[in-house]
Amino acid sequence: MNKTISISRYNPEQDSQPQLQTYQVVSEHSTSVLDALLQVQQQDPSLSLRWSCRMAICGSCGVMINGIPKLGCKTFVRDYPEQLVISPLAHFAVEKDLIVDMSPFLQHLSAVKPYLINAEKSLQPHKQTPAQLAKYQQFANCINCGLCYSACPQFGLNPEFIGPAAITLAQRYNLDSRDQGKAVRMPQLNSKNGVWACTFVGFCSEVCPKKVDPAAAVNQGKVASASDFIISMFTP
Amino acid sequence: MTPFTEPPKRSDEPIWWALFSAGGVCFAVLMPGSILALALLPALGLTSADSLNYARVSALLYQALYGMAGLAFVGGVICLPLFHTAHRIQHGLHDLKLGGGLLSKICCYGLAAFASAIAIGLLLAGQLQ
Numbered sequence: 265m266n267k268t269i270s271i272s273r274y275n276p277e278q279d280s281q282p283q284l285q286t287y288q289v290v291s292e293h294s295t296s297v298l299d300a301l302l303q304v305q306q307q308d309p310s311l312s313l314r315w316s317c318r319m320a321i322c323g324s325c326g327v328m329i330n331g332i333p334k335l336g337c338k339t340f341v342r343d344y345p346e347q348l349v350i351s352p353l354a355h356f357a358v359e360k361d362l363i364v365d366m367s368p369f370l371q372h373l374s375a376v377k378p379y380l381i382n383a384e385k386s387l388q389p390h391k392q393t394p395a396q397l398a399k400y401q402q403f404a405n406c407i408n409c410g411l412c413y414s415a416c417p418q419f420g421l422n423p424e425f426i427g428p429a430a431i432t433l434a435q436r437y438n439l440d441s442r443d444q445g446k447a448v449r450m451p452q453l454n455s456k457n458g459v460w461a462c463t464f465v466g467f468c469s470e471v472c473p474k475k476v477d478p479a480a481a482v483n484q485g486k487v488a489s490a491s492d493f494i495i496s497m498f499t500p
Numbered sequence: 501m502t503p504f505t506e507p508p509k510r511s512d513e514p515i516w517w518a519l520f521s522a523g524g525v526c527f528a529v530l531m532p533g534s535i536l537a538l539a540l541l542p543a544l545g546l547t548s549a550d551s552l553n554y555a556r557v558s559a560l561l562y563q564a565l566y567g568m569a570g571l572a573f574v575g576g577v578i579c580l581p582l583f584h585t586a587h588r589i590q591h592g593l594h595d596l597k598l599g600g601g602l603l604s605k606i607c608c609y610g611l612a613a614f615a616s617a618i619a620i621g622l623l624l625a626g627q628l629q
């Protein structure tokens with residue numbers, strides 16, 4: 265079946281602003297939006313886009329599909345019988361066509377030190393009970409695709425907001441029984457650009473392709489930050 | 501954009517958020533009950549008009565539990581909901597790009613604090629009489 269799709273094109277060396285261009289693709293039952301984009305790239309090799317795994321693992325193929333942030337490889341053309349408009353992820357600067365500059369997101373991510381911090385140099389494995397694992401496991405499924413940043417109106421208003429995924433990963437490690445790094449992560453969460461910039465819109469959790477539920481993590485972070493606030497009042 | 505170097509300043513938001521959360525609970529729990537008991541049921545004639553006569557209400561507000569009942573009522577039905585409202589307006593102004601900074605913060609929470617002070621002041625004045 266032939267399908268017309270529109271793609272936002274932008275070449276910073278030539279264009280003053282992005283423009284929609286339409287293309288014809290062949291769409292079968294299993295054609296993903298990423299497949300369609302790769303067909304277009306065959307017709308027009310100047311189209312730039314990011315992708316790698318084609319199986320919703322690498323998190324690199326995020327785009328706006330009819331204005332909603334989605335992974336191209338996890339979204340099917342068949343679900344868009346009417347129009348299908350593909351544009352770059354919102355709230356990020358566009359580098360070319362569908363490629364955005366993810367560095368603000370990556371900086372926020374590294375600011376919360378999203379890795380196990382543990383001074384203990386033991387060669388023994390760190391044991392964890394299923395209950396201890398369950399506390400953070402859901403938050404460990406993040407693939408850093410950045411869709412939640414495109415969904416977040418507060419990140420759109422304030423790019424300094426460290427954002428849903430970074431806060432989720434901070435929670436993921438803060439809740440891990442093997443980790444001792446909470447004290448170095450909390451200052452980021454406690455700041456006005458940390459958990460407190462969130463107004464609990466919840467769209468981040470709706471668009472998350474891995475059902476990580478960043479909104480829940482941010483709200484847990486608010487409780488953690490509020491108790492940190494109270495503790496700080498009683499400690500010098 | 502520069503990488504984070506020193507830790508950012510702690511936000512005072514936990515205070516407002518705590519008041520907002522407490523106010524939300526009061527809004528959800530106490531407010532409907534109060535409206536039902538003080539407005540709807542009497543208006544529908546389902547409670548006797550006498551149950552809200554001056555002597556009873558002033559006794560409840562000023563004397564019950566050494567005046568603590570009145571304080572809890574004013575706190576839960578007036579003060580905390582005011583802070584809840586102020587918090588929503590403050591963040592709504594930020595969303596509309598009309599404020600959200602220090603000035604709107606002072607206006608929103610200041611107004612809530614001012615109105616709360618009047619409510620508690622009137623209550624205490626009545627209790628001390």
Ligand code: FES
Nearest residue numbers: 317318323325337
């Ligand atoms: S290509 Fe890897 S997530 Fe889509």
